[in-house]
Each structure stands twice: as C-alpha cells, then as structure tokens.
Amino acid sequence: MAQKKAVKKTEKTQDFSKYISWFWKLFALGIFAFILLFLSASWGLLGEMPDHTVLENPRTNLASEVISSDGKTLSKFYFEDNRTPVSYDDLPKDLVDALVATEDIRFYEHSGIDARGTLRAIFKMGKGGGASTISQQLAKQLFTKQVSSNKLGRAFQKVKEWVIATRLERQYTKEEIIAMYFNIYDFNNNADGIRSASRIYFGKEPKDLELKESAMLVGMFKNSSLYNPREHKNPIGTKNRRNVVLAQMAKYGYITERVRDSLQKTELDLDYSPESHREGLATYFRANLADFMKDWIKKNPKPDGEKYNLYNDGLKIYTTIDYRMQKYAEDAIAQHMPKLQAEFDNQNTPDRNPTAPFLELDEKEIKSIMEVGMRRSERWRHMKYDLGKDDKEIIASFNKPTQMEIFAWKNGKYTEIDTIMKPMDSMRYYKSFLRPAMMSMDPQTGHVKAWVGGMNYKHFKYDMVKQGKRQVGSTFKPFVYATAIDQLQLSPCDSLPRTPITIEANKFNNPQAWTTRNTGGNYEGYQTLKEALASSTNTITARLMNEIGPQPVVEMAKKLGVEQEILPVPAIALGTPDISVYEMVAAYSTFANKGVYNKPVLVTRIEDKNGTVLYQFQPESRDVLSAEVAYTTINLMEGVVQSGSGARLRDNWRKNQQFTKEMLTGYPWELTNPIAGKTGTTQNNSDGWFMGMVPNLVTGVWVGCEDRAAHFNKTKYGQGASTALPIWALYMKACYEDESLNVSKSEFERPANLSINVDCSKATADNDTIDDNSDDDIDIDF
Template structure:
C-alpha cells in the first residue's frame, strides 16, 4: 500500500473515530441527562414533579389591609409580593432582557448559541468575563427549585465537580419544562417576583417600594437599571451599602440597553452620569400605622392559620380588617400630641425625683434592681456569674452605646442597663380604642406610645382598675331592675359590713366630704359621687353587678364585693368600650372584633367573620343609660364639662371619667351616636403616678385624647361620622323628665367656679 493510500486510510479512520466519539458523546450526554431526569438509582436527587412545575411555590407575604383598602402591613419570612407582567414597567423588562438574556424570546429555555460563546471564550480563550450563559428561565429554575441545594440530595452530588455538572443539567431540564408550561411573559413575571433584591426585599414589587418608594409600573429607566443590576449580586451592587459599585453596575445595564436599542444615545448619555436617587425604607413591624394592633392580631391569625391548614408567613393570605386608616391616623396623632404634653407635665411634676412610690409616698427601695431581675440580660448574667451579685451588679452598671426613645425623636446615647431601666420606667403609657357600636367593628387601636420600645399592648392585653368608669355598669344593672335616672338619693355616707378588720367599709367622696344634698342618681353619676354608686350597690348587691358586667362583655375576673362599685377589679380598654357600646346599640352587646374576612392569594374568600351578639339590656335601659351618661356633659358639676364646647354643639355626647386611688390610672369613655371610644393613661407600674388630683384625674390625663380624636374625625367628612342625637326607643316608659325639678331642689348655679369645684372623679 502506497503512503498516499495509507494517509487516506488513516484520515478516514480518524474521521470515523471522531464521528464515533462525537455520536458516542451525544448518546452519553443523552443517557446522562435522561438518567438525571429519572434519578437513576438515586444517584442524582429528585427533580420537581409535574404538579410543582405547573404550580411552583414561592413564599408569599401575607398582606393585611385597613377597612378602606389601604395596606396596613405584612407577615413574612421573606418580604415578597407578587405582580403580573402587565403591572411591570417596560423599562424593567427591557433592562432585564438586555442584560441577562438578549435571546430570551428566541430560545426554549436553553440558549445553545450563548453556551457556545461561553465555551469558546471561557474554556478555549480563558476569558472569565464571558458570563455563565444561563438564560432567565434557567435562573428561575435555580431560584424556584433550589437546584443546587434542595434538589442536590443524590449520592453523586458530593463528588467534586460532578455535583455542579448535575445541578447545571437539572437547571436545563427544569428550564425546558418551565418553557413548556408557561408563556414568556409569565416567566419574566415569575423571575422578577421571585428574585431577592437585598434589604429583605423579595420580588420586584417589594424592591420598588423599598428602594424607591414606588410601584413596578412606575419604575424609570434609571431605577430599572439599578434593580436589574442587583440581579448580578444583591450584596456587591447594593445602592445602599455599595453605592459606587451600584453606580457602575447601573451604567453597565444602561450600556446593554443602549447596545440593543432600548434607549437612544441622548438618554444613555444623560442617564449614565446621573446619580442614583433612593427613597429607601425597609419595611418592618415597628413602622407604619397600627403597630400595636398588628402585634395583637398576629396571635389570632396564627391560631386561625394552624386550625385551617395555612402558613401565615408563606401562603400570601389577604387579611381585611375593620380598622379605618384615617381614624387610626387621627387616633395616633391624638395620642402623640397629648402624651408628649402629659409626659412633660409628669417630668416637671417630679422634678428629677424617682416617681415609684409606696402608699405613704416614700420611694420604693430596690425598685430598679427588682425590675432589672425581670430582664433577659439579668438572667443571662445570672447564668454566667451564678451568685456573684457584685459582678452582676457591675455589669448592670456598665455603660454601653444604645438608642432610646424620646418624644423629640430617638436619641443615641451611652447608658448602663440600670440607667436605661430608670429612664424608661418614668414614661407614662396609654391605650385607646374606638369602635362602631352598631356592628362591633373596631375602627382605631393605639396600644401604647411607641411599639418599637414598648411592646406591651394597653388596649386588650393590659388590664387596670377602671375607677369611676365602671360606675355606669352598676347603674345599668339598677335601671334594668326598675330604678329610674330620676331616682333620688342623698349624698351621705354609705356603710357596708365586710369581712376583715375593720368589719365595715364606708367609701368616701373625692373631696372627703358629703354635702347631704338630695339628688337624682343621674346627677350623682355625672358628678361621680362615690356615695351615690355605693348606695345603688347596696340596693342591688355585688353579685347582680357582676352578672350584668359579664352580660356587657367584661370577661376579666370581677370580685363580687362592695368596693367593685368604685372599679377595684382590673378590666381592659377593649372590654369597657364594648360594654359602653351596648348602650348605643339599643341594649345588644356586640363583641368588638377586628377581622372582616380572610382571602387566599387568589382572592378567594376563606372565611367571612361575623360579630357575636347577645341582648344584654332592654332598649329602654340602654337609652336611659345614654341619658345618664349625657349628664357628665350637661349637668353642673359634670366631670366632662371641660370637653371642647364646639364638640357639644348640636351633638349628644355621653361621657364618663375615671381615676383610681393614688391617681395611678386615668380613664375617659366617650359615647356618640356613631362611635364609642375609650382611653386609659398611667404608669408602667401602679406605683408610678401623679401626686395630686389636679394632674392625676381622668379628665386631665385621658379625656384630651378622645377630644382631639373626635375633633379630627368630625372634620373629615369622608368618614361619614356626624353629630346628632341618640336613637330613642318608640315606647319609652322609664321616667327621664325630672331635670327641672331636681335642679330647683339642688339650687345649683351654672357658674364656672362651681363647675371647676366638681370637675373631679370619684376616687375609691
């Protein structure tokens, strides 16, 4: 055989061999991919099922809404909200395609041309800047199904290098299946809804809100370039923490958009020099309206989710509440304005002295160290140092940087743990709630002065002695048992036989004196005379009062003792507002509630909530109690005559103030035809309080919150809350027309001097 023939023969064999290797390689790759797709022998790990591919699950934040459809807040492990393709600005879509996958509309999940480019540049030319060649669909597969973590549980995945190849193959397989199941628009939307943009922003909707305080459909080219730039690496290109990197990355995205014709020369030249302008705000549970309410409702939602098989943090539930965003805003503004003023008075009142005092007015010894022992920090020190109290005390008094609350804004300072306890214990606190008495819908809820620093809710969680605000429940029991608001009593001592030493108890009026005057029980309640309530309590008995209080929705334990008539058993703002609402609702008690309905992520109603009601009083008794409550704003000596006169013009208002012993608690309950609201103000501990009635009474401590709130509510015509009269029953047999007779008998004047004389609450 000639050399020429040998060369041809060798060439032919080489070609055949190359083809065999090529075809064999193709067959091997096919078998390899197929074996991965079926997880042969458990070597590779499972692939997503067809069902999960058609319904890929991503954690969705559950969103809560006010009654007027304003978003209230979210519950999330990952702060994510979903949108459709039509809700995206074209700028975002253009930037994403130009930067991440320019042939996105041409391939079916795998860009073979892009892979060839990557292979040629990175493998043959060692060019690391060539990119990874992954399509948007492959990236979506990687994020949705965690192909490099959750699906990497096969026996071969731990082999160095091979595990990465297997993961890549899985991404190819899943990408192709995703392309078969979804349109290109759906894939774009899914990718942008799923991607983590940093700063706890999962998905383009949350990212647009977090970084620019806008919505995805309003994103400009500049903003879109910044957010798409984060798809490369959210940490490295964060506009908050790496602004220089973010600026350069933004320009890279803009250059890609310019390269592929999405922006013209003029736009590119203008935008590439423009700085990034952020409106940055990371959403958390300490910010926004109704923070205390969100903290309270959480436990109800967790219980509901567990009972009904949902995950509050992942399933994208939509919770519609009864709270009105406008009323909530007015309530929080009223609380802030009054409590800042009240705190100033309190600080001046104590003039730098410690306000925690015993019944004799002496400072309570070891108060601060006892409070410190209740902290988690003390328990950790105790675990570390055991019984070495000196070392523990040394650590408690060790200064350290911290941020503290003040009514003038947060303060960065240096304090020890003991100093911070001393500082925070001096703050006064509050709880305020307003509800529609006709349907039980709670419209506003303020559980304290600042949720970030004081998590304890004083609307439902907190219970304190209601003082004189409990008296209407006593009188309601009496009137429902045949007494009239015109029933006459004398302002004289009333003595009860009790168990103990001494064997009798005689409640005193707030002035410590009795006038001996004859008056109606309406006048006695308006002036909050303890003698009047004690007289009625002795007539009907404590057990009757407890029974009626329960019918009016008070679930807190009540002691059936004579002193209950002065509000000695703890109750909550939530309970009292519900009880007073019964009077407006014609005797029907409606339990205050705050969840209207819960929907799934697609808007399907899962549960519609309805109020729980029961007939607690006759409609006549209920109206008579409104007449009784109006006395505080109409009768000379009424404790609510200090209300703004403008509020009372052409308007029926029922009211009751309350002050407890030593002025530890100040209360106010206000009743109108459309709204019932109540406020409590006091110290974190009962030992923290004002020292005199002029500052420590409910008319001073709590009533201004209600007043400020109602002024704002009436000024907002869109709310539909108007002044007017209470609804009167058609047939009213209870005698109410007795005011003229009693006024003559009392010989009272309308002078300001006399009004001020009685402008105090009865104190137990």
C-alpha cells in the same frame, strides 16, 4: 519513480483520512456525551431533579398576609421569606422591559437556552458576559443551589439549570416565567419578591412603581447584597447599577436617550418602610392576631390532616382594622405622649423627687418592685430557661454595665439611643415612662377599627389593650347608673343630695363601714343624675349603690363583657376593679348599640393561598339592656361632654387654669357634634381614662405607668381629662377630617315611645348648676 510518488501520495491520503475519521468519531462521541450529559441530568443522575408535579407547583415559602378592612396590607407573618406573589398583570411595563433589556434581550425568542449567548460565553471564556437566560436564573432560584468551590459541580449545576429551564418553558408562558422570577427573588432587608421589595423600598405596590424605581429593583438582580440601596450599605453603587439598567433600556429602544439622561441624574428617592414583626403599623394588634391565628390553626387542620403554617403557607387574613383609622390612632398617641412625658419628667427630676419615678415609697418598697420586675423580665427568662444560669449569676448580670439601645422621646419624636447601662438601671428608666393604650370599635358590628397597645412595640411589648388590666376609676360609674335606671326606672333629671353617705359594715358583704367623699368637699344641695355623672360626684354614685346593691352591678358588668372577677362590694361604685381597655370599649359599645352587646371582632375571614375561604366569622351578640335604658345612659354621658370633665372637647371650654395649655396637644379641638363619654382617674392619679362615643364609633383610651407607684403628683396633670382625653380628641378630629370614613356627627338615635324623661330643661330650682370653676369635674374616686 512516479510509482513511488503515487504510493507515498496514497499513504498520505490514507493517513489524512484516518485523522478525518478520528475527528468525526470524536465529534460524534462529543455529541453523544453532550446528549448523555443532558439525559443524565434529566434522569436525575447528576442530582435530584424536580418532577412534573413539582414543576407545576414549585414550593416556595409564602408569608401570610394581614389585610385591613379597607384593602391594604397591614403586615406579613413570616420566618425567613416575606413573600407575597403577584400576577404578571400587576407588574408595570417598565419593570418587565427593564428586566428583559438587562438580563435577557432575546427572552421572547429562545426556549430556555440562548444559543448565541452560550456560544459567546464559551468563545470568550465568560469575559463577554454571562449566558444565563431569565428561565435559567429562575431554575437556579427554584430548584438548584449555588456551588462556588467546585468547578465540576458548577458545570453539572449549569447543565441541570439548562434542562430545568427548557422544562419551565414548556410548562409556563413567558409572562408566567417573568412573574415567577420577580416573585422568587430576594431583594434583601426582608424584601422577598417584588411586592415586598416595592413596599419596603418605595412604600407602594408594584403596579405604582415609577420607571427609575423599576430600574433600581431590576439592577439589584445582579447582586442584592452588593447593590443594597440603604444608606449604610451601598446607595452609590446601587444608583450606578440603576443607571446601567436605564442605559440598557435606551440601547434597546425601550426608552429614549433623553429620558435615560434625565433619570440618571436623579437620586434613588427611597421611602424605606421596613416590614418586620416589631415595626410598622398596628404592631400590638398583630401580636394579638398571631395568638388568634395559632389558636385557630390548632382547631382547623388542612384536609389531609396537616396543620397550616402561619409563616409559610401564604394565608390571607382579612381583619377589621381600618388602615386609616389605625394610622390616626397611632399619630394621636405620637403627638400627645411626648408632651405629657416631658411634663412628667420635669416633675420627677432628682431634685424634685429623689425616688423618681416612684412616689410615696421608701427604698425598701422600691427594691421590692425592682426585684419583682427583674424576675418577670425577658432577660431573666432567657438566662434562666434558655441558658440554664442560676439565680445568683442572673442577679449579678443585672448590675453589670451592658451596651444597649434604649427608647427616648427627642424633640417630640421617638428615637433610639445607643448607650451603656446596667440592666437594673434600664428597668428603672423604662418604669418612668407613661404608657398609652387605645381601642376603637364599631358598636353595631363589633368590628375593631384601631388597636394601639403602647407607643413602641420594640421597647414596650406588653399590650395594654387586652393584656393590661388597670383600675378604671369613674369610667365604671355608668355601669352603676345603668343598673339603677334599669331597676329603679330613674330619669337623668331625678335629683339626689350631695351629702355624705355611709354604707354600714356587713351590708352587701361590706367588711367595714364605707363613707365616700367628694373632691373639693362640696356636699351642699342636690344634683340631677345627669349633673352628678358630669361632675363625677362620688356621694351620689354611692347613694345609687346603696339602693341597688353591688351584686346587680357586677352582673351588669359581666353582661356587658367584663371578664374579670369583680368582688361585689360597695366600693366598686367608684371604679376599684381592674379591667382592660378591650373590655371597657366592648361594654360601652353596648350602650351605643341600643343595649345589644357585640363581642369585638378582629378577623372577618381567612383564605388559603388559592383564595379558598377557610374561616368566616360568626357574630356573637346578646341583649343586655332595653334600648330605652341604653339611650338614657347615653344621655347621662352626653352631659359629661356638655358640662363636665369632657367639656374641654368643645370650643367654648374656658377652664384653662386647671393646667397649662401646652399640655393640651392640638387644643382647641372644637368638636361640636353630639358626644357621650366619661373620664376616669384612679387614686393618686395612677390611671387616666377617657371613654368616648358617637353613634357609630366607640373609643377608649388609658394612660399610666407600668407601676401604680409612678404617677403625677398633681391631679391637674394626672386626671384622665389631661392624660387620655387629648388622645381621643386628636384621633376623632383626624377621623372627621377624613370624610371617606363616614364617622357619625349625628345625634344618638332616640327610641320610639321613650317613657323615661331625659329633658332636664325644666329641672327644679333646687337643682344645682355645675360651677365651671369648681373641682367637681375632676374624676377622683377616693
């Protein structure tokens, strides 16, 4: 009996031993399978894995950065990823602490995989929180893709993430991993990476983020699409998520409970500043810069022969634009244009002008203008060439009501209105808007400091600084005066009669006899050249042209940087050529730069993402005039501001009856320093100009409608002194208030041994004095 019990006990022991043996075999097999799984992942059997080289240089799309002359980011060039990386040293401590406290509290203890977190996730079936470390999340962002529908695939992906995470930990320091994670994450709204996110959501650099701002951005790591702080998305959910981050920071001792409680009660306090190609500062300049860069890229390949990619290669483009001056320029336009437009609209109501916004046109002429505009429109191009529609179908589409968003001034500010309108009607609507253009340049260096090609790039994409070319009116007259002074050695104090002059047909290739007239019909007496330019006396300009001929004037304009073909006929004296603001500013800068022309400079250097200099600008300059002639021309133009149409810049200008004070935004401007300038107004008040100069800054402003047939009916509103000059005044006043800019208030430098007499205080008694109540200071050219 005892023997039988012993046998049974032995059999049971053997059976139990078998189970134990199988357990260890299965355990060993599991370990082997686990190791084999990781080895398979590392060998690439579970999908492509990054090699050592790729780990050293993970490929991410980097936006090219446009940097102002004062070191601020103007914008980015990017297709999908608006990403500009920052180093760990540029991240505030609160931001890093918030990330570690919320995403991976044992980050500094593990080597890529948090064993405790992983076991917790396994035993709780994922209900106790995830187990991904910051390193794993970085691996997922850099090298793997989300698999949502296949559980097995997701498990394999997790293994790949573990392997890559451990490799990343061997390759990089903890600080580098944190910086890479912040730089790679997509925070939505074109905010790729922490630098774009901090700029877009809070208008500041990462290093300047406050604690609650850091907490909000870290909170978005959970799901940036869900926790989107913008008003129409999920600001409440984002705030709650931010408060969770603050609670985590308090839990682990990074902040006190008192700080947590006080910050959790605050609002998000966004300063949303979108960074898109159609928004932000210097949009028109950036569009021109894109053309510059595309041309540069064509001519300058990489060392391996490949072309640089403006949108992915992380180039740094250092420009001449001054961030502060650009903002002052755009602010000046935003202040003046709504008031000017309000008066224009008031004069073009259907009752006052049935053909609004056009004047002096019949229906047939208006129809022709609209048809030309239709065929030049982006809508026509898209339907014709992208969609392959025929002309009949395209024309029909312009008369079908369409949902659209249109530009409008409301209460003196820009707004957008959702409406339903026929595309043809919207074209006519946009033709009713006055458009501005402005460029500011340092004459000594050629550096362009401000560039505003219109009032809203989203709705008015045509750049009126360089693309647009309009009649320049009396702003062309200094070219005539400078040529005459150069050839005839005239002085600003020399006098000429105001009487009418006729240049006969066939003289200077003149097709027919040309007789000039003066606005207001004043032809009596004599004027000095300085008085004549100040009052823009047409007959005296014509007399100068009769003496020197148009060809030397054309040659002078060309040397000054005017690129257009100018027909050498006498009428150019009064400003008939179409010239861009860009060319006019460069030309006037030659006078301020002692007769030396500098080609406008937009870019000073270009660097690759590693800081290697790829391009360094070389100045292009040439001697055009002697310093003596240039200074004398400046002296003439100072008279325009002292007693002519630019005199309203001074605090003693009293000619308020010319038009309502309300039109003069910011008046009185009270600019008392030396200023040289010239206003210009073309026939029918279609174009208003003001060119203004101080010794180290030359600025040109143009205002007009898209079509010359749309314009003010009265000169007191449409002249350059009313439309363009106030923008210049507001801009300069802001520049002077910012003392860090060092915009000159000094006299223009007088050449040593100046032989031309510029002191007209001893002018003869025969010279007329400008009557402040006359019409002679209105720049009408025909």
